[in-house]
Amino acid sequence: MPAQNKLSHELKQNIQELERVLSGSITDADLPPSIEKKSERMEAAIAKAKSVTADCNNVDKKLRQIFDLTEDEANFHMKQSAFLYGLAVQTMPKNHHCLSMRLTVEYFRDDSFDQELTEKYSDPTLQHYIIFSGNVIASSVVINSTVMHAMDSMNQVFHVLTDGQNYYAMKHWFLRNAFRDAVVQVLNIDHLIQDYSDKTTLPHLNSPLEFRISFYNSGNYQQCMIEQYLSIFSHSHYLLSEIFKNLEKVVVLDDDVVVRQDLSTLGNLNMGQKVMGAVQICSVRLGQLKRYLGENSFNKKSCSWMSGLNVIDLVRWRELGISETYWKLVKNMSMEEESTVLASMLTFQDLIYALDSEWIVSGLGHDYGISIQSIKKAAVLHYNGNMKPWLELGIR
Structure with a gap:
């Protein structure tokens, strides 16, 4: 209060003097003799x-200042919490x-490596599964769950593409652990990227990307904001046709899925002239992604699609030059997630064979509202989203 500046100054001075005295004292005996006079002045x-009558306007002004300071502090802690959460996931x-x-370390200590069944790795008559991952445990869960539910694991071949940092750990793990009659090949994509450097300048492994999109959904009575995670192929996926030149059809699995039924029928799936089989998300159509897709020409009513479980016809892929189309689209773009969403959606426009929705249920890593019935029916559980099952903050 302007009229009470002198009193305000006196209060501040007394408070500071008492703070100095009390901060240096632990017991009453430590207090100096002058404490009684200081206390009397304070009282x-x-x-x-x-005795001063406070004006309501001044009280209101002070309360607003406190509110603003509290709001600023709350916003700071919210931003800090969001940053730490993003770092944790x-x-x-x-x-x-x-x-x-x-x-x-164990890989380099052990000089007795098992003989790898290289002839199976390129046999097109077998069932081939591709996994991009740098997580040993997650990859093992995907392979183990697929094998345990297979009618015949003898024909299953898994190709795990990882980076140089995790290559030897992956190699040792899958050489030392048996997965029934299936075989596992571990590939260092860092070396493969060097072989195809004319197609990309990527220096490392890119696992499937998870991109959180938001858009307004107009209902009959109100407009609400909807958020959805889209799992999309990364740049590394577009090397598949060149890495596996002898294969004709493969099933691509993300490393955050758990398989609960036999997947062998996917190998005999007749997709016609389509390139890839995927579960479509028709709650998110391309027209709702316009701010991500830009002004490129596309069918606004087309459904988006998800990675997680994908059947790829590599023969058709090569015939249509899917990789070339993709790299042409990203050539003049920044290597960011938005450009990957744009390029992937446009590359596979009208080339997606819609798998039955019961093949896979997505959202287990972010959506608390998934019904138990949907989970029980699904052949594959997809933990896309931030809350991965191997993290402490995963959904219980």
Whole structure:
């Protein structure tokens, strides 16, 4: 209050003097003799302050200042919390990281490696599954769950594409662990990228991308904001036709899925002239993604599609030059997630064979509202979203 500046100054001075004295004292015996006089001056200042009549406008002004300061502090903590949450979901748990390091050391200590069944790796008559991952445990869960539910694991071949950092750990793990009669090949994509450097300048492995989109959904009575995670092929996926030149059809699995039924029928799926089989998300149509897709020509009513479980006809892929189309689209774009969504959606426009929705249920890593019935019916559970099952913040 402007009229009480002198009193305000007196109160502040007394408070500061008492703080200095009390901060250096632990017991009453530590207090200096002058404490009684300081306390008396403080009590007198408080009595004066109590006798002053406060104007309602001043009280209102002070309360607004406190509110604004509190709101600013709350916003700061919310931003800090969001940052730490984002950091947590992108970080490999310590025990997983330590496992990978230990496996790498064991790989170089062990000089008795098993003979790999290289002839099976390129046999087009077998069932081939592709996994992009740098997570040993997650990859193992995908393979183990697929094998355990297979009618015949003898014909199953898994190709795990990982980076140089995790290559030897993956190699050692899958050489030392049997998955019934299936065979597992581990490939270092860092070396493969060097072989195809004319197609891309990517320096490392790109796992499937998860991109959170938001758009307004207009209902009959109100307009509400909808958020959805789209799982999309990364740049590395567009090397498949060149890495596996002898294969004709493959099933691509993300490393955040758990398989609960036999997938062998996907190998005999007749997709006609389509290139890829995927579960379509018709709650998100391309027209609703316009701010991500830009001014490119596309069918606004087309459904978006998800990675997680994808059947790819590599013969048709090569005939249509899918990889070339994709790289042409991203050539003049920045290597960011939005450009990948744009290029992937436009590359596969009208080339998606719609799989039955019961093949896979997505959203287990972000959506609390998925029904138990949907989970029980699904052949594959997809934990797309931030809350991966190997993280402590996953949905219970």
